[in-house]
Amino acid sequence: MLDFDRARSLARFLFMSGFVALGVATPFAAYAAFVDCTSTIPVSGDDLNFDAGVYEGLRTTSSTAPCIELGNGKDVDLNGAPIVCASAGGTCGVAIKALAANSVAHDGRIEGNFSVAVQGVTEVKNLKIDGSELAVDGNDRTLRVFGNVFRNVWGGVVLGDHVVSTSFARQLFRARPSQ
Amino acid sequence: MTTLSAPVLRDNFFELGRLNNAATSTSFAISTCGTTSGSGPSIETNFIRGFEDGIATENCNVGSDYVEVADNVLSNMTGDNILNNGGNPTVTGNICDDVADCPAPTSPFLLP
Numbered sequence: 001m002l003d004f005d006r007a008r009s010l011a012r013f014l015f016m017s018g019f020v021a022l023g024v025a026t027p028f029a030a031y032a033a034f035v036d037c038t039s040t041i042p043v044s045g046d047d048l049n050f051d052a053g054v055y056e057g058l059r060t061t062s063s064t065a066p067c068i069e070l071g072n073g074k075d076v077d078l079n080g081a082p083i084v085c086a087s088a089g090g091t092c093g094v095a096i097k098a099l100a101a102n103s104v105a106h107d108g109r110i111e112g113n114f115s116v117a118v119q120g121v122t123e124v125k126n127l128k129i130d131g132s133e134l135a136v137d138g139n140d141r142t143l144r145v146f147g148n149v150f151r152n153v154w155g156g157v158v159l160g161d162h163v164v165s166t167s168f169a170r171q172l173f174r175a176r177p178s179q
Numbered sequence: 180m181t182t183l184s185a186p187v188l189r190d191n192f193f194e195l196g197r198l199n200n201a202a203t204s205t206s207f208a209i210s211t212c213g214t215t216s217g218s219g220p221s222i223e224t225n226f227i228r229g230f231e232d233g234i235a236t237e238n239c240n241v242g243s244d245y246v247e248v249a250d251n252v253l254s255n256m257t258g259d260n261i262l263n264n265g266g267n268p269t270v271t272g273n274i275c276d277d278v279a280d281c282p283a284p285t286s287p288f289l290l291p
Contacts, residue, residue, distance in 0.1 A: 091200055113200070133200050138186065145188040154199040156208040156230070159186050159220050 034059045037067035037083070044071035050108070052079040057109075059084040064093045070121065072100035078108020078127075085112030091133070094119050117153075124148060134158065186211075186220040196230030205231035205257070211246055212237050212266060219245035219266070227251065231258040233275075238265025248273065253281065 033056035035041075041048070041058075048068065050058075058081070060067045067083050068076055076096060085092035095110045098120040106125045110117040110132060117132040118124050123144040128151070129135040135150040136142065138159040150156045188209060196206025208227040211220045211234075227233045233253040236246045250272045253260040259280040261270055275281030 115200070143186045145186075145191060147190050149192045150194075150208070152195045152197055153193075154197055154204070154206045155210065156193045156196075156227075157188055157191070157210070159188055159209065159211040159222075 033057075034084070036060070038062045038065065040065045040069050041067065042069050042071070043074045043076060047075040048077070050076070050078045050081050052081040055081065057082040057084055059086040060092050060095075061085075061087045061090075062093055063087065063091055063115075066094040066097035066119075067092075068096045070096065070098040070100075070103040070105070073102040074098075075104040075106075077106055080108055082109040082111050085114050085131075087113070091115055095132075096121060098122065129153065187223065188220065188225065189223045191225045193225065193227040193233075194229050207232045207235055209234045210237060211235070219247065221247040221249070222251060223247070223249050225251045227253045227260075228255045230256055232256060232262045233260045235259075235262040235264055236266035236268040238267075245269070247271075 035055050035058045037058045037060045039062075058067055060083070070076060083095045085095075091113045093114065094116045095114050096105045096118045097116075101122055103121045104123040104125075105118055105121045106123070106127065109128045109130070112131050114132040116134045116137045117129045118127070118135065119137040120139055120142065121136075122142060123146075124136055124142065125144065125146040126148065128149040130151045130153075132153050134155040135153045136145060136148075136157040136159075138145070138157060142159060145157055145159070188211070193208040196208065198205055208230045209222055209225070211222060222234055233256050234248055234251065236248065246266045246268045248261060248268050248270045252274045254276040256277070260275040260277055261268075261273065261281055263270075270282040273281055
């Protein structure tokens with residue numbers, strides 16, 4: 001009997017410990033699964049092939065620093081993962097910004113109130129952008145925008161040789177003839 | 180119609196435009212200028228619904244613009260489906276729910 005009781009107590013302890021461990025560990029595990037990009041992640045060496053099997057996504061709270069900054073000819077493959085603006089009640093800066101030509105951003109999601117989701121990237125494809133003020137701020141470097149979904153944005157795509165800034169687009173639309 | 184050097188915006192889906200963060204300006208799906216050299220941008224086979232303006236072409240004072248707007252589907256805009264603010268757009272084959280701001284040839288229709 002004693003052995004049975006001890007075994008039952010041990011089993012109960014292990015069972016309860018499991019719940020406690022699960023209850024405590026789960027939030028931290030979920031938190032740790034996001035890569036913090038509040039300080040910019042520069043992509044200047046190898047291309048960035050995001051490991052969506054290990055990490056849940058990237059998130060930032062910065063209103064100024066880009067989450068990812070692409071150098072000349074660099075490719076970021078999000079592999080379906082999101083870049084999230086986690087600023088409570090505020091706005092974030094840029095999710096993916098290219099500093100030079102021939103960059104690619106593709107196959108992922110950008111969620112939340114970014115001022116600009118993708119800026120100056122040469123090829124933008126298969127992204128789902130939801131909640132940004134401006135989804136794609138293109139310029140003369142942005143040549144291909146294919147197969148994306150833009151939802152709940154103020155501006156979808158600004159494309160062409162004009163100045164890369166949301167204020168410019170705002171100016172255009174304020175200056176438009178009234179209907 | 181599209182050269183490799185010209186910007187191309189193709190096969191994208193736009194929906195649910197909203198006010199900007201300053202709540203001072205309503206929305207647009209695409210705003211485009213021309214290029215300083217070579218062919219201008221092409222905006223082709225995109226699906227757009229629920230913005231103030233769908234596709235706006237602008238004269239950005241960079242010389243010749245020549246924007247091509249072809250075979251897009253646009254509906255439920257509170258402003259214009261296709262808004263010509265300059266940029267010498269060539270507009271062909273688009274399908275809109277308001278023929279008045281969707282230059283011919285076009286096939287006006289209403290989405291449910």
